Amino acid sequence: MQVVDQGGDKMVLHVGPQHPGSGHFRIVITLDGDYIIDAKPDPGYVHRGAEKMAEYRTYIQNIPHLERPVIIDATGITLPYVLTAEKILDVEPPERAQYIRMIMAELNRIISHLYWLAIYGIFLGHSTMFMWPMGDRELFIDLAESIGGTRVTFSYVVPGGVRNDIPGGFKERALKTFQYFEKRIKEYEEIFFNNPLMQSRTVGIGILKKQNAVKLGITGPNLRASGINSDTRKDEPYCFYNKIRFDIPVYKEGDSYARCMVRLRELQQSMDIIRQVLDRMKPGPIKHVIRGVMRGEPGEAFVRTEAARGTMFYHIVSNGERFPYRVKISVPSFRNLIGMSHLLVGSRLADMPAIYWSLDYWPVEADK
Amino acid sequence: MVTDPTLNLLVGKASDLFANVIEKNVREPIRYLINWGRLYSLWPVHLETACCSIEFGAASGPRHDLERFGMLEAFGSLRQCDILVVQGTVTRKMAPRMKWVYEQMPEPKWVIAMGACAISGGLYVDSYNVLQGVDKIVPVDVYIPGCPPRPETLIQGIIELQNKIRKSKV
Amino acid sequence: MSKNTITETKLVKGLKTKFNKQITEEYVEPNRIKISTSPTNLKAVALAIKELGFDQIISQGATDYPDDNLFRVEYHAICVSIKKFRRIMFAIMTTIPKNKPEIETLLDIWPSVEFHEQETFENFGITFLNHPRMERLLLPEDWDDIPPLRKDFSLPGRD
Numbered sequence: 076m077q078v079v080d081q082g083g084d085k086m087v088l089h090v091g092p093q094h095p096g097s098g099h100f101r102i103v104i105t106l107d108g109d110y111i112i113d114a115k116p117d118p119g120y121v122h123r124g125a126e127k128m129a130e131y132r133t134y135i136q137n138i139p140h141l142e143r144p145v146i147i148d149a150t151g152i153t154l155p156y157v158l159t160a161e162k163i164l165d166v167e168p169p170e171r172a173q174y175i176r177m178i179m180a181e182l183n184r185i186i187s188h189l190y191w192l193a194i195y196g197i198f199l200g201h202s203t204m205f206m207w208p209m210g211d212r213e214l215f216i217d218l219a220e221s222i223g224g225t226r227v228t229f230s231y232v233v234p235g236g237v238r239n240d241i242p243g244g245f246k247e248r249a250l251k252t253f254q255y256f257e258k259r260i261k262e263y264e265e266i267f268f269n270n271p272l273m274q275s276r277t278v279g280i281g282i283l284k285k286q287n288a289v290k291l292g293i294t295g296p297n298l299r300a301s302g303i304n305s306d307t308r309k310d311e312p313y314c315f316y317n318k319i320r321f322d323i324p325v326y327k328e329g330d331s332y333a334r335c336m337v338r339l340r341e342l343q344q345s346m347d348i349i350r351q352v353l354d355r356m357k358p359g360p361i362k363h364v365i366r367g368v369m370r371g372e373p374g375e376a377f378v379r380t381e382a383a384r385g386t387m388f389y390h391i392v393s394n395g396e397r398f399p400y401r402v403k404i405s406v407p408s409f410r411n412l413i414g415m416s417h418l419l420v421g422s423r424l425a426d427m428p429a430i431y432w433s434l435d436y437w438p439v440e441a442d443k
Numbered sequence: 444m445v446t447d448p449t450l451n452l453l454v455g456k457a458s459d460l461f462a463n464v465i466e467k468n469v470r471e472p473i474r475y476l477i478n479w480g481r482l483y484s485l486w487p488v489h490l491e492t493a494c495c496s497i498e499f500g501a502a503s504g505p506r507h508d509l510e511r512f513g514m515l516e517a518f519g520s521l522r523q524c525d526i527l528v529v530q531g532t533v534t535r536k537m538a539p540r541m542k543w544v545y546e547q548m549p550e551p552k553w554v555i556a557m558g559a560c561a562i563s564g565g566l567y568v569d570s571y572n573v574l575q576g577v578d579k580i581v582p583v584d585v586y587i588p589g590c591p592p593r594p595e596t597l598i599q600g601i602i603e604l605q606n607k608i609r610k611s612k613v
Numbered sequence: 614m615s616k617n618t619i620t621e622t623k624l625v626k627g628l629k630t631k632f633n634k635q636i637t638e639e640y641v642e643p644n645r646i647k648i649s650t651s652p653t654n655l656k657a658v659a660l661a662i663k664e665l666g667f668d669q670i671i672s673q674g675a676t677d678y679p680d681d682n683l684f685r686v687e688y689h690a691i692c693v694s695i696k697k698f699r700r701i702m703f704a705i706m707t708t709i710p711k712n713k714p715e716i717e718t719l720l721d722i723w724p725s726v727e728f729h730e731q732e733t734f735e736n737f738g739i740t741f742l743n744h745p746r747m748e749r750l751l752l753p754e755d756w757d758d759i760p761p762l763r764k765d766f767s768l769p770g771r772d
Contacts, residue, residue, distance in 0.1 A: 092537065093490045093521065093544050099537070119751035120537045121493050124570045124768075126736075127761050131569065131771050140566050146494045146591065190497065193504070209504030216501075226593055227497060289694055292669045292725020303693055310699035311644055377645070377689060377702060379671065388672045388689065401762075405672035405689075405729070413728055439494050442751055536753040569768045571761050572753065 084108060090427075092120050100438035102415070102431075106424060114419035116412055122442040129402035134160045134369045137399070139230045144406065145440040146227045148187040150179040151382030152406070152440070157232045158313060159378040159389040163371035163399075164234055171359040172236035173314045174352050175222070179231055180314075180380075181345040181352075182219045186212055186227075187383035188338045191435045195335065196267065198428040199276055204267045211259055214252050221245060234369060236362030246353050253346045260343060268339060277331040281418045281430035284329060293414045294407045295385020296341065297434055300326045300333035307381040319351050331433035338435070368397055384408055384435050408441035474613045481525065481551070482605050483513030488524040490544050493531030495558040495591040502594035509594075514601050526553050526604070527581070531591065532560035532567055533574040545581045553608070555600055556583045559590040566590060617643040621701060624665060631661060639706065647704040652716050655707050659688065659722050666695040667703050670719075673729035675737045677764045683708045684739060686716060688726070709739070718744040736762040 084107055091101035099120045105113035125144060129137050141156050142149040154176060161168065168176075189212040196204025216226055222241050223229030231238050267273055283293065288301035298305060306323045308316040324340030326333035371393035379388045385407025392401040411434050418430050491499075502509045503516050510516065514526075527545055545554070556577050559565030564575035577583060584607060587600035621641045625648065628636060635654045639647035650658045667690035676685045688705045692698035709716055718741040719726050730741045731750040738760040741747060749756070759766050 092540050093488065099491050099493065099496075119749075119753070120534060120540070121532065122534055122536065122572050122751040123493075123532055123567050124572050124761060127766075127768060128567070128570055131768055143494055143566065147497055190500070193500070206505050209501065210506055213501070213504070213506045226501075227591065289668050290724050292671075292723070294669075294671075298693065305693040305699060311702075377672075377704065379691075379702065386671060386691075390672060390674060390687070390689070392676055401674075401676045403672060403674040403676075405674075409728060409732075410671075410725065413725065534753070535755075569771050571758075571766075571768055 085112070088424075091117075099442075100436075102419075104419065104424070104427070109423050109425070111419050111422055111424060111427070114416040116416055118409075118412065118438060118441050120442065121439045125443045126402055126404060130398055130400065133397050134164065134234055134371070134399065137402070138233065139228070141402075141404070142228055142230060143439075144404075144443050145187075145382070145384075145408075145437055147190050147437070148183050148383040149227060149229050150176070150183040150232060151187070151380070151384075152387055153230065153232050154180055154313075155378050155380040155382075155387045155389045156391075156402075156404075157234055158380065159376045159391045160234045160369075160371075160399075162376035162378065163374065163391055163393045164365065164369050165372065166235045166363050166365060168236045168363055169360045170315075171240075171356060172361045172363075174356045175237045175241055175361065176232055177314045177316065177319075177352050178241070178349050179219065179222060179229070179237075181348050182215055182222075184345045184383045185342055186215050186219065188342055189215065191338060191432070192263075192335075195432050198432045199273055201267060201270075201273065204263075207259070207263065207266075211256060214256070218245070218249055218252060221248070233362070235365050236360075238362075240361050249349060249353065253350065256346065257343070260339065263339065268335065274332065276426070276429050277335060277433065278328075279330050279332075280426050281331045281422060281433060282329050283414060283418060287417065288329065288414070291413050291417055292410050293385075294410050295381070295383075295435075296337040297334055297385070297411055297414065299323060300337045301329035302327040307379050307386050311379065313378070313380055315352075315355075316348075318355065319348055321348050321351075331429050334433045334435075370395060370397055371399070382407060384437065384440070385411065404443055406440045406443065408435075408437045409443075411436055412441055477613050478609050478611060482608055484515065485513055485526045485553075485601070485604075486515045486524045487526045487528050488521045488544060488548065490521075490527065490541065491530050492533050492537055492541065493558075493560060495531035495561070498591040498594055498597065499528060499530050499557070502597045507594040507598065509598065509601070512598060512601055513605065521548055524548055525551060526555065528555045528557050529561040529577045529581075529583075531558045532565070533577050533580075534572050535574065536572070538574050538580055541577075542580050551611075553584045553604055554581050555585045555587060555604060557587045557597065557600070558592060559588060562586050562588060620697065621646050624701075624703075627665075628658070628661060632658060639704075644700050645702055645704070647706060649706040649708075652707050652709055655705070656717055656719065656722070658705060659719050662690055662703055662705065663722050666698050667692045667701075668723075669693055670723045670726045670729060671702065673726050673733060675733050675739055675762075677711075677737065677762065679711075679764045682711045684711060684714060684737060686733070686739065688719065688723075690723070714739040715742055716740075717742050720744055736760050738763070 086106045088104045101117040103115045142153045189208040193205045193208040223231040285302045373395040375392045377390040388405035390403040394400040561577045567573040585604045636650045671691045672689040690703040
């Protein structure tokens, strides 16, 4: 942190890029006493040029480096890319592959939300809430690892299907984990979400009104915490989300607490989705094998999906070559960033951590 | 004034012997003691440069529990830190900041390059904005390969660093 | 006209009657609409689309076409508040010449476009007129090369 004295009562505070919290991001805050009167985000500390690099790689080579921006939610960012590429390459994945993709996407959502919850616990000085979700997250990583092969970077979804089938005994292990974790969610609520200390730091703090959430382009759980019932899985179902019955958790308050609660409820909802998928899944092929070099027809496609942080959008332009002509990624963190400066202005400095991390802003994703 | 060459030789031998005794019986235990003190209280800087920070966080979690190996959690001010774990890609915008952080740390200090990007640019070998290897700006003690390295690999890297500290001069 | 695209076709028809020949229908597919217009009409068309209910910008980007010497600038609008439009993504496209890369900002219509336009500015060198913060966002402060997403910029070792 760096402090610049502005003279008078105003003071400029540089938070980051080295600060105890999520690093790789700087925000320049102007303070009047204890109140924040201006907040200017300065992203770009992890800008690695993924969009340019994608123009130098084939459709299949692009998958590993496109998932690096958000390796907590690796399937969340590769699935829309693969769906867009499939539109350009004109392949249809088999039914079983679609279901396995949903399992991976929801497992990744849980892994991502648990990581968020662990860090939020630290932000509010609640060490138990770091240890518990971090420990339970490993169980879901084990499940995902048994499918994808690695802990976080799976590169599992490929154009035409998925890389390999789910292993035997997965269903039993998954159901056992879910049974355990459902008990844990109740314990989380008791120790953290119903904790008066946590509530006094989040309830009524950083209120994002409904019309502002729409206006600023906020997406994902942050939008649903402001009372808007919008989720791409319902609005424009991809894979087989239209065959699954699930509710979208929506809260009207729009404060930091509501944003936390949306994510907590989504943990439960993701497990329900995986349960239904496991019941509906039938044996069958998992990959539509594409022979030779993947070459798209000249044209373009744009696809959005619901990742853990919100709507992930890909726009790929092809000119018939082996490499895509242009890949445009619009990530939810980047769109939620605008909400941060909106929410911080007018709040107290001490509330900054509670507001900042309640938006689940992941700088690596935003910078691409 | 002593001018006898034999006596000079004798004095020289005696001082050599004395230095040897000091080295063996005083300096060596002190060096051992100081290094032992540093070994198990490594305090890392909370500087996240890219996505490897997730696995660093997982390593601090209850399953892998870095603290039992003498690596504390990444909280607090960098003025009390002695180890900089470069967690992944360092971009052109981050590079000068990371150097400032390194320069502000008190001696003695060690650097771990975690992940393929920190070692050589890794996956981002042809990116226009990525520093190809963090050892171009700070001296690196231990390289931990992987993209991202598993927490077990990170732990092994830290044990390697501790072996290095154990042998280091004071 | 298939049954799936009734709403989409209706939307485009409404816009066409309003703007006469100033907009071109690129394609209408289920859940996808793409129209193109000239840079001068962009703002009026955008305002009309917003009034239809498309209240958020999900993405804003550009593509470089060095052979035709132009940039293609695209806005992708979505709707989150009206239920029947939530499934539709509305793309508005316009082309601007490469030697004069300037276009009016849509910030006062969609405030969510602020960072997207800044990103397009640094990646392509397209200036958005009347944007209050037309400065770098992601690239380093000392960037002195041509904007990286232009086609004539090639990555190190990949000429």
